[in-house]
Amino acid sequence: MAGACAGGREIGVTQLHREGLIIVSTMETTDSERRDFLYIATGAAGVGFAGISVWPFIDQMNPDASVLALSSVEVDIGPIEEGQSITIKWRGNPVIIRHRTPKEIEDAKAVPVADLPDPAARNANVADSADAADANRVVDGNEKYLVMLGVCTHLGCVPIGDAGDFGGWFCPCHGSHYDTAGRIRLGPAPENLPVPPFSYLSDTKIRIG
Amino acid sequence: MSGHSSYEFSNPVVKWLDSRLPIVTMVKAQAMDFPTPKNLNYWWTFGGILATMLVIQLITGIVLVMHYTPHVDMAFDSVEHIRRDVNYGNIIQKLHANGASFFFIAVYIHMFRGLYYGSYKAPREVLWMIGVAIFLAMMATGFMGYVLPWGQMSFWGAKVITNLFSAIPFFGEAIVTWLWGGFSVDNATLQRFFSLHYLLPFVLCALVFLHVWALHVSGNGNPVGVEVKSGQDTVSFHPYYTMKDLFAILVFLLFLFGFVFFSPDYLGHPINYVEANPLVTPAHIVPEWYYLPFYAILRSIPDKLLGVVAMFASILILFILPWLDTSKVRSATYRPRYRQLFWILVVVCLGLGVCGAQPAEGGWVIASRILTAWYFLHFLVFLPLLGLFETPKPLPSSISESVLAKQAAKSTAAAQPAE
C-alpha cells in the first residue's frame, strides 16, 4: 500500500510500518475525501440498482394481460321477470342484475340522501360528485334495472337478495344491510354496492365493462 | 457456539472434523450438556413439541406437494385424489390438516406459559419478540395453506382476509388488487399462495433458529422465576430434558393421531368439501378455530378500518409486552393479583374465540365488545399499574431452595397422614 516503497531502501518490518503510517497520515486528508466519495458513490449505486431491480418483482404480482383482457361481457336482460335477479360473472366477480318492482323503486326514492351512511352514487356511469339518490344508481334513467357488483364493500362477500332489514340485500358475513337501490344502510360496510361501467345496447341487452 | 473447542475427542475422525468445523462441540454444549434449571415443569415441554410439529408439517407438506395441483380447475380434485387414490394419502393429508391445528394448540399453550411465568421479562425480551414474529409467520402460513384445497371456505376465507387490506386509506384497493393479481381471488391468487405457503415454513425454521439461539444466550427461565445462581440449580439437558420432552411429545402426538385416525374432520368445516364458487358466499363463514379470537375482535368494532387496526394491534401489542409489565417479579406464583388477571385473560381469550364462531348479531356483538375492551385494558392499563401497586410474595433465594422446600413440605405431609 501507500508507504511500502519508501525510496528503495532496505528497511525492517517495524520501520516499514512506521514509515507507512507516517506516509498514510500525511496523505490522510485528500485520501480520505477521495475514499469517502468512492464509498458513498458505490453504496448509492448499489442501493439504487437494488431498488430499481425490486420493482419488476413487485409488479409481476399485479393483474396480468390475460386477466385485464377479460373485461367486458354482454348480457340479455329481457328474460328477467319483475322481482327477479340474476347473477353473472364479470372479471371474476358476481354482478347482480335486478328487475325491480315499482314498490322497490318507490321505497328507494323515499329515502332522503342525507339519511344514507354513504351519500355518494358509486356509479361508474355518472359523475363522481353525484349523490346517492335512486336516480343516480341506475343508467339512462332506466329505473327498472339495477346493475351492481355483488361484492360487499366491507370484506367482499356476496350479499343475499330479498333479505335484510331494508328489503334489499343482506351480507351474511358480518351483517351489512343494503336497501333496494343497493345502498348501505346498516352494518360495517362503508360504501354502497358499486355500479360497474355498463351501457344499454338495446332495451333488453347490456354490455358490462 | 464459539469456534474454540473445550472438549477432547478420543475418536480421531471426530477430532479431525471438530477441529475444522466444531459442530460436535456445539451439539454437545448446546443440546446435551446445556445447563438447564432442574425445576422445569411440563409447560416447558411445549417448545420441543412445537419443534416436532414444525418438522411434521414440513415432511407431510413436501409429500403432499408431490400430488397436489395448484390450479383453480384442478386443486379441489387433486386434494380428493390425494385422499382417495394416493397410497397413505388419506393419512398424510389428514396429518397435515390436523397438524396445523395442533401446532396452534401447542403455540397457544407455549405463549400462555410465557404470560404466566413472565418469560418475556429481561433478559428474554428479544427471545419473546422473535416468538411473536414466529406466531405471525405461523398465522400467515396457516391462512395460505387453508386456501390450497380450494373449497368454499378456502375461497371465502381468502377473500375476506385479503380484503382486510382494503381498509388501508388511499392505497387499500390497489394493494388488494396486487395481492390477488386480479379483480377477485382467482387462479393468480391460488398460485402465489401456494408459492408462499411453501416458502414460509422455511422462514419459520430460520426464526426458530434465532429463537433457540436467543434462548441459549439467556438460558431457560423456570417456574419460580429466580435466575440460575449455581450449578446446583441445573441439570444437563441430556438425558434429563431430552427424555422429559420426548415423553411429552409422544403424549401430544397420541392426541394428534387420535384426531387423525378417529375424527379427522372434527376441526374442519364441512362446507370446505364443496368446491369454491366465486358467485355464492356460504351462509356462515368462519375462519379456522385458531383465528377466531382475532376474528371476534375484528367484528366487534363497527368501523372497517378501526376493526382491522384493532385486530392487528391485539397481536402487535405482544411485541411491547416486556415493557408494559412493570413488575420485576417474573412468575405469577409469587404475584397473587397478577395470577387472577392471568386467568381472567385466559377466559377472555376463550370467550373471544366462542364469539368469533357465532354470527355477528345481537348479544354476541356486545359480548365481543366487552371482551375486546378487557383484552386491551389488560395489557395497556392493568399490567403497567399492577406492577406499581401489587405486593409480591417473598421469593425463594434460589431454585435449589424452592425445590428443597417443596420436598420438605411433601415429606412432612407424608409423615403425618390425615385421619
Ligand code: HEM
Ligand atoms: C414454531 C414455533 C415455536 C417453536 C418451535 C418454539 C421453540 C421453543 C423452544 C424449543 C423453547 C425452549 C423450551 C421451552 O421453553 O418450552 C422455547 C422457549 C421460549 N419460547 Fe418458543 N417456540 C415457538 C414459538 C413461540 C412463540 C409464538 C412465542 C411467544 C410469542 C414463544 C416464546 C418463547 C419464550 C419466551 C421462550 C423462553 C421460555 C423460558 O424458557 O423461559 N415461542 N421456544
Ligand code: FES
Ligand atoms: S363482508 Fe359483507 S358484512 Fe363483512
